[in-house]
Amino acid sequence: MAKILIIDDEETVCDSMALIGRRSGHETSCARTLAAGLELANSEEFDLVFLDVRMPDGNGLELLPRLTQAPSRPDIIIMTGYGDPRGAELAINSGAWDYIEKGCSAKDITLTLVRALEYRKQKLTLTGARGVVALKRESIIGNSPSLTTCLDLVACAAGSEAGVLIMGETGTGKELFARAVHQNSKRAEKQFVVVDCASLPETLVESILFGHDKGAFTGAERAREGLVAEAHGGTLFLDEVGELPLAAQKAFLRVLQERRFRPVGSPREIESDFRLVAATNRDLNAMAQSGEFRSDLLFRLSSVVINLPPLRERSDDIKELARYYMDKFCERNGLSPKGSCPEFMATLMAYIWPGNIREFINTIERTVISAREEPVLFAQHLPTGIRAQVVQSVVGHRTMPAPEAQYAPVGAGGELPRLNDFRETVYAKAEKQYLADLMSVSRNDISTACRLSGLSQSRLYALLKTHELHRSQ
Numbered sequence: 343m344a345k346i347l348i349i350d351d352e353e354t355v356c357d358s359m360a361l362i363g364r365r366s367g368h369e370t371s372c373a374r375t376l377a378a379g380l381e382l383a384n385s386e387e388f389d390l391v392f393l394d395v396r397m398p399d400g401n402g403l404e405l406l407p408r409l410t411q412a413p414s415r416p417d418i419i420i421m422t423g424y425g426d427p428r429g430a431e432l433a434i435n436s437g438a439w440d441y442i443e444k445g446c447s448a449k450d451i452t453l454t455l456v457r458a459l460e461y462r463k464q465k466l467t468l469t470g471a472r473g474v475v476a477l478k479r480e481s482i483i484g485n486s487p488s489l490t491t492c493l494d495l496v497a498c499a500a501g502s503e504a505g506v507l508i509m510g511e512t513g514t515g516k517e518l519f520a521r522a523v524h525q526n527s528k529r530a531e532k533q534f535v536v537v538d539c540a541s542l543p544e545t546l547v548e549s550i551l552f553g554h555d556k557g558a559f560t561g562a563e564r565a566r567e568g569l570v571a572e573a574h575g576g577t578l579f580l581d582e583v584g585e586l587p588l589a590a591q592k593a594f595l596r597v598l599q600e601r602r603f604r605p606v607g608s609p610r611e612i613e614s615d616f617r618l619v620a621a622t623n624r625d626l627n628a629m630a631q632s633g634e635f636r637s638d639l640l641f642r643l644s645s646v647v648i649n650l651p652p653l654r655e656r657s658d659d660i661k662e663l664a665r666y667y668m669d670k671f672c673e674r675n676g677l678s679p680k681g682s683c684p685e686f687m688a689t690l691m692a693y694i695w696p697g698n699i700r701e702f703i704n705t706i707e708r709t710v711i712s713a714r715e716e717p718v719l720f721a722q723h724l725p726t727g728i729r730a731q732v733v734q735s736v737v738g739h740r741t742m743p744a745p746e747a748q749y750a751p752v753g754a755g756g757e758l759p760r761l762n763d764f765r766e767t768v769y770a771k772a773e774k775q776y777l778a779d780l781m782s783v784s785r786n787d788i789s790t791a792c793r794l795s796g797l798s799q800s801r802l803y804a805l806l807k808t809h810e811l812h813r814s815q
């Protein structure tokens with residue numbers, strides 16, 4: 343008997359779904375709001391959750407990542423509005439197991455329920471326990487719901503031989519996750535071989551991947567084993583797989599199907615038993631549609647797909663990441679461990695991190711080194727570019743008049759002011775705006791404002807007075 347939770351604000355839906363669940367021999371509970379649903383999911387061990395999208399206290403899809411992280415890691419079936427293909431697509435992309443349309447027949451609901459429970463049984467048998475197997479995380483830091491969902495997929499993928507495709511922006515940890523799949527698999531004792539598809543010279547792709555015999559081409563003075571053979575028994579990681587030339591894609595597809603290949607210039611075929619993990623920051627589906635990537639290869643690569651979130655979407659992890667890397671770089675540079683002030687963390691959390699964790703790590707390293715023996719890191723220790731962007735984004739969120747309207751040089755009567763007068767007015771307005779924003783960002787705290795702006799206290803007070811700004815403005 344499974345335990346099923348139904349989250350829907352309509353009493354009739356709850357009752358009929360509960361009836362279907364009970365008729366199939368399961369125990370059911372209902373919650374009429376998202377908050378109540380989450381509370382129940384966190385206090386009891388549910389196997390399956392039927393979740394309505396439109397709820398009085400929010401959108402069900404937004405709750406989905408937190409629900410999947412409830413102690414029993416339930417599988418979720420979304421209930422979408424009738425004939426809403428967009429809702430169905432969103433549901434699946436958000437990590438739901440399946441979706442049903444509201445108002446579909448009891449038979450269809452029962453079928454979805456049976457399939458979901460069968461899948462769950464299989465998953466739990468594979469992992470050997472309720473929820474995730476103890477995962478060797480390597481040095482993967484963070485516990486945000488979106489990162490934990492990715493770790494769950496690593497655990498599932500590691501227990502199978504399926505091809506894994508890891509997608510994500512640059513610096514999100516694709517290689518780190520690929521290594522985690524390998525380290526947690528039964529191939530962990532063997533090689534993890536990295537192929538950087540972006541740097542393969544087109545003329546040498548085949549020989550680098552499949553090796554070559556002595557004399558196979560000019561310059562091939564001795565036979566060389568290719569990367570595919572090197573990965574025998576282990577894992578082959580195709581990094582930046584979207585850059586693999588079409589000819590190499592074709593050759594690779596054959597290797598994947600037959601697990602055999604012929605080194606360049608060799609009469610013999612070689613066998614290699616490897617597990618494939620690939621990564622990309624490109625949209626392979628779009629590339630397959632435009633003919634730039636083979637769809638049959640894409641199909642083989644993507645039995646399990648892990649979508650790594652960009653750092654800006656999991657700012658919950660920033661404190662832990664900062665702590666980890668601050669300690670690491672202090673130790674590496676022979677410095678005592680450092681503390682940090684709240685504005686330091688607030689600035690790290692407000693920045694958008696276009697280079698993701700790689701940029702984050704470099705920033706922490708630079709900051710730790712530049713602070714030398716200072717025991718506490720302040721926002722001012724961070725690179726100016728980062729602080730400026732954070733201040734700008736706060737300012738950008740306000741509704742400001744367009745600059746030309748604000749500083750129009752032509753007066754109402756059509757006359758132009760003298761350039762120096764105009765410049766002074768614009769300068770004074772800009773300075774006043776900056777100071778107002780500075781005080782807002784630093785929450786009227788003078789020492790924070792001084793650190794952010796680089797102004798001395800006396801200069802800041804003088805400027806605030808000149809512009810008749812008070813600390814509360």
Ligand SMILES: Nc1ncnc2c1ncn2[C@@H]1O[C@H](COP(=O)(O)OP(=O)(O)OP(=O)(O)O)[C@@H](O)[C@H]1O
Pocket residue numbers: 481482483484510511512513514515516517518519623699700703
């Ligand atoms: N969750 C994480 N916790 C700690 N460190 C991480 C995490 N994710 C990534 N890193 C670190 O960030 C750096 C970049 O990670 P990685 O090289 O795996 O990213 P990538 O997505 O493969 O980048 P690219 O697309 O540029 O190849 C590495 O030093 C890695 O150890």
